Amino acid sequence: MYMLGQLRPGTRLSQMVARANVRCASNLVPSSMPSMFMNGIAASEDHSIVQKFLLPASPMHSLAAQLPQHKQSMPENWQPKMAQATDSELLEWMMNSCGLQEAVAQEYRSALRNDGFDSPAALAMTSVEELSQLRIRTGHARLLLSKLPDLKVHVSGAVSDALPPPRLFDYSTITSHVTVADAVGAIEHAFAKLAQGEVEVPLPMHIGIEASTSAGPGDCHIKGGYVNGTETFTVKLACVSFYKNVERGLPPGSGVFVVTSAVTGAPLAIMHENRYLTDLRTGAAGAVAVKYLTHPEHTKVGFIGTGAIAKNMARAAASIRPYKGYAFARKGAAEFCAQMQAELGLEFVACDSAEALCRRSDVVFTQTPGAEPVLSKSWLRPHATVIASGSDQPTKQELPVDLVASSKYVCDLTKQAARVGELRSAIAAKAMLEADVYAELGEIVSGKKPGRQGNETIVVDLTGTGAQDAAIGQVAWDKLSKLSL
Numbered sequence: 001m002y003m004l005g006q007l008r009p010g011t012r013l014s015q016m017v018a019r020a021n022v023r024c025a026s027n028l029v030p031s032s033m034p035s036m037f038m039n040g041i042a043a044s045e046d047h048s049i050v051q052k053f054l055l056p057a058s059p060m061h062s063l064a065a066q067l068p069q070h071k072q073s074m075p076e077n078w079q080p081k082m083a084q085a086t087d088s089e090l091l092e093w094m095m096n097s098c099g100l101q102e103a104v105a106q107e108y109r110s111a112l113r114n115d116g117f118d119s120p121a122a123l124a125m126t127s128v129e130e131l132s133q134l135r136i137r138t139g140h141a142r143l144l145l146s147k148l149p150d151l152k153v154h155v156s157g158a159v160s161d162a163l164p165p166p167r168l169f170d171y172s173t174i175t176s177h178v179t180v181a182d183a184v185g186a187i188e189h190a191f192a193k194l195a196q197g198e199v200e201v202p203l204p205m206h207i208g209i210e211a212s213t214s215a216g217p218g219d220c221h222i223k224g225g226y227v228n229g230t231e232t233f234t235v236k237l238a239c240v241s242f243y244k245n246v247e248r249g250l251p252p253g254s255g256v257f258v259v260t261s262a263v264t265g266a267p268l269a270i271m272h273e274n275r276y277l278t279d280l281r282t283g284a285a286g287a288v289a290v291k292y293l294t295h296p297e298h299t300k301v302g303f304i305g306t307g308a309i310a311k312n313m314a315r316a317a318a319s320i321r322p323y324k325g326y327a328f329a330r331k332g333a334a335e336f337c338a339q340m341q342a343e344l345g346l347e348f349v350a351c352d353s354a355e356a357l358c359r360r361s362d363v364v365f366t367q368t369p370g371a372e373p374v375l376s377k378s379w380l381r382p383h384a385t386v387i388a389s390g391s392d393q394p395t396k397q398e399l400p401v402d403l404v405a406s407s408k409y410v411c412d413l414t415k416q417a418a419r420v421g422e423l424r425s426a427i428a429a430k431a432m433l434e435a436d437v438y439a440e441l442g443e444i445v446s447g448k449k450p451g452r453q454g455n456e457t458i459v460v461d462l463t464g465t466g467a468q469d470a471a472i473g474q475v476a477w478d479k480l481s482k483l484s485l
Contacts (some may be wrong), residue, residue, distance in 0.1 A: 001266045002240075005385070007169065008173070014420060016037035022134030025202055025306055025319055031313070032482055036151070040137070041409055042066065042195070045340045048171070051073060052477070054225075054392075055110065056267040059454075070275035077149075079086070080120035080121040080123070080124040080148070081262075082119055082120075082121040083119060083153050083154075083163065084118050084119045084153070085118055085120070085153045086153075087113070087141060087149060087155070087333045089151070089154070090105075090109045090112065090113070090118065090151075091109055091148070092107050092125045092152075092360055093110065093150060093151045093152070094108060094144070095148045097150035098140075098143050098150070099143075099149075100140065100145050100178065106138070108136055108144070108298050109136075111134040111135060111136060112134070116425050117131075119153065120149075120151050120153060120298035121143070121451075122402055123148055124150070124196065126145075128141045128142055128145065128337050131144065131145070131162075133230040133475075138413050142367050144193050144378070145383050146322065156333065157192060158345075159332060162229060162311070163230070163264065163266040164410045166266075166267040166268055166269050166270050166318070167249070167269045167270075167272070167296065167480075167481070168269070168270050169269060169271045169272065169273075169476075169480050170272050171273060171274050172465070173274055173480065173483070174271055174272075174273050174277065174476065174480065175275055175417075176277050176324060177479050177480060177483070178276075178277065178281050178340070178472075178475065178476050178479055178480070179280075179281055179398070179415065180287075180312055180316045180319070181319060182475050182479065183280050183281055183283070183284035183316075183377070183471075183472050183475060184284045184287045184316055184319055185289065186284070186471040186474065186475045187281055187284035187285055187287075187288055187471050187474065188203060188284075188288045188445055188456065189227075189467055189469035190227050190317055190467040190470065191288060191412070191441050191442035191445045191446075191467065192445045193228065193441075193442070193450060193467065194413070194440070194442040195226050195440060195442030195443045195444075195445065195465045196446060198227065199225055199226065199227050199228065199466075199467040199470070200227070200228075200229040200466075201224075201225040201234075201465055201466040201467050202224065202225075202466065203415065203416060204221055204223040204464075204466070205221070205222040205223075205421075206219065206220070206221055206222075206393055206420075207219070207220040207222075208223075209242075209389065215243065216239050216244075217242070217243065217244070218239060218240065218242035218243075218252075219239070219240050219241045219393060220237065220238070220239045221236075221237075221240070221392065221464075222235070222236065222237050222238075222304060222394075222465065223235075223236050223466045223469050224236060224240070224464070224466045224469060224470070225465065225466025225467045225468075225469055225470040226470055227467060227470050227471060230262060230470070230474050231261065231263065231474070232259050232260060232261060232262055232268060232473060233259075233260055233473075234257055234258065234259050234260070234263050234466075234469045234470045234474070235257075235258045235260070235468075235469075236255065236256070236257050236258070236277075236278065236469045236473075237255055237256050237257055237258075238253070238254075238255035238275055238278050239253060239254045240252065240253045240369075241253070241276075241369060243252075245346040245397060245469065246410065247398075251450055253275040253308075254274045254275065255268075255273060255274055255275045255278060255474050256270055256271060256272055256273065257269075257271040257273055257277055257469070257476070258270055258271075259271065259470075259473045259474070259476065259477045261392065267470065268477060268481070269341060269476075269477055269480065269481070271309050271473075271476060271480070273476075275308065276308075277469075277472050277473070277476060278311045278464070279283065279308045279311075279473065280312055280465055280471070280472060281464075281467070281468040281469065281472040282309050282312065282313075282367075282389055282462065283309065283311075283313045283314075283315060283316040284310025284315060284316050284468070284472070285313075285389075285412065285441070285462050285464075286312075286313040286316050286365060286389065286462065287313075287316035287317055287319055287320050288386070288411075288441065288445065289292050289387050289441060289462070290315060290317050290320045290321075290387070291364060292383075292441070292444045292445060292451040292452075293385050293444070293451045293452050293460060294363055294385045294452060295362075295364065295383070295452060296321065296362055297362075298325060298383070299321065299323045299361055299362065300323065300324050300325040300326070300361050300362045300363070301314075301317055301323045301324070301325050301361060301362065301363045301364075301365070301366075302325070302326065302327070302351070302358065302360065302361030302363070302364045302365065303326065303327045303328070303336070303357075303358060303365045303367070304327075304329070304354050304359040304364065304365065304366045304367070304368060304374050304375065305326050305329055305365075305367040305368040305374075305390065306310060306327050306328075306329040306332045306335075306364060307332075307367065309367040309389060310327075310365065310367050311336070311340065311388075311444065312338070313365045313367065313389075314340045314365075315340075315343070315344065316459060317363070317365075318344045318370050318384055322346060323340075323346060323363075324346065324347050324348075325337070325346055325347065325348040325349070325460045326342060326348070326350075326351050326357045326360055326361055327340075327348060327349070327350050327351065327357070328351045328353060328354050328356070328357045329348070332422075333350040333351070335350060336350075336394055337350050338347070350379075354375050354377070355376070355379045357385070358376075358380050358381075359377050359381070360377055361381070361384065362381065362383065362384060362385070363384070363386075363387065364380070364384060364386045365384070365387050365388075365389070365391070366386065366388045366389070366390055366399070367388075367389045367390050367399045368390045368398055369390055369396065370390070370396065370397075371395055371396055371397055372397065373398060373399055373400040374398050374399075375398075375400070375403075376400060376403075377381070377400055377403040377406070380403070382455050382456075382457065383456065384397065384437065384457055384458075385452075385457075385458045385459075385460065386403070386407075386457075386458070386459045386460070387460045387462065388422055388459065388460065388461055389428075389462040389463075391404070391420065391421050391422050391424075391425075391461070391463065392420055392421070392463050393420050394419065394420055394424060396420075397422065397424075397425045398422065399415040399422050401429045402426055402427050402431070403422070403459065404425070404426045404431070404432065404461075405426050405431040405432050405436075406457070407433070407457045407458055407459040408438045408456050408457065408458045408459070409423070409436065409438055409459050409461065410437075410438055410439050410440070410441055410458065410459070411423060411437060411440060411441070411460070411462075411464045412440065412441050412442075412459045412461070412462050412463055412464070412468075413440060413463065413467050414434055414437050414440055415434075416463050416464050416465065417437075418434050419462050420463055421461045421463040422459065422461045423461060425436065441462075443459065
């Protein structure tokens, strides 16, 4: 016999144990508890309670010996699942496997559900007599029990075994099929959603790699986000500033995007983009800033720093309006101008200094990795728009604090800019508070706040958000998933 111990009266478990005791006393089943019965009870209540309070009075017999006669004909290796069947699974089983009419099947389904016999394990430990007490006809009860192995129950947890592996896209494939023109509209939409509170964007994680004889120097940024209503979300790992790679004949940056289904949570793609998509979405953000924070007559655009991000800024700005370009860098400015002029069909001129560039430009892009300002406030035209994207960690700074504090300051994400952007330096110098931020870029895109208003100096601080990563990840997946690789 089985002891009820301290089981709470009236629960399904206590009722099942009471029935088991009655059946053991009347010799309907052997005195030991069937293993299926134990499994069924364990599925119904807390397993620790079962182990503590259900104490069999005699050793377990073999499974075949424990089963009532009508169950001994079950397939030898059949093991009843403990998971509950859904209404549709019960109905399909009774109609298709057992051949019952729909009305009868619905009646029996309700009876089984009401008394807790809604899993293969629970049904495996019952009898024809008990099912008859539920107003199930004796012949039908025998039929149901004989067809029990046909009751197919979907078990959550087994789903992951059926998920396909993510697709791998290499750098060449990505750069051949995804362009900055694909990105601008998606990034603009992402900023608007961000301002409306419809983007999930956690703060980024930063891993600093100090220079040593065996590693570094370098930095790793992990960002991600989800734009509500889209089919994917993205987690990105971007490695930058591994400058010793140049000596090895390797680029100083690398990275991967993991684009994941927002429906199933399964990774769809691993994109070995080596910062290409990051630079693309950063350039697209620059284009959005040009669209909303500059005047159509502002057609002279300068670039301080001429690396990969500068090239994408130049391409993206050209999608907003034609312009004359200026460039300054310690090295590479002439090559940058030649490449952009050939690619975009626009005039580009290399400048001898950052000051000369600023005095000629209506819009100034800065994208440098240093820790000191690359320009002075006095060099700028009164109506200049400065779009800074180089500061993305606490050790970096491109703009002087007096410029940031005195301008109309716009950033991509205030809480992030206060930690790693130009705003961080101004706050540290006690020249600004977060409350002094005029707007986030998304607020201007969505129309919550106006953009440019006359002849004013504007600073746009782009630290790079997970919203942009999610948006460009979706764009890339939409294009690359259609390829036959």
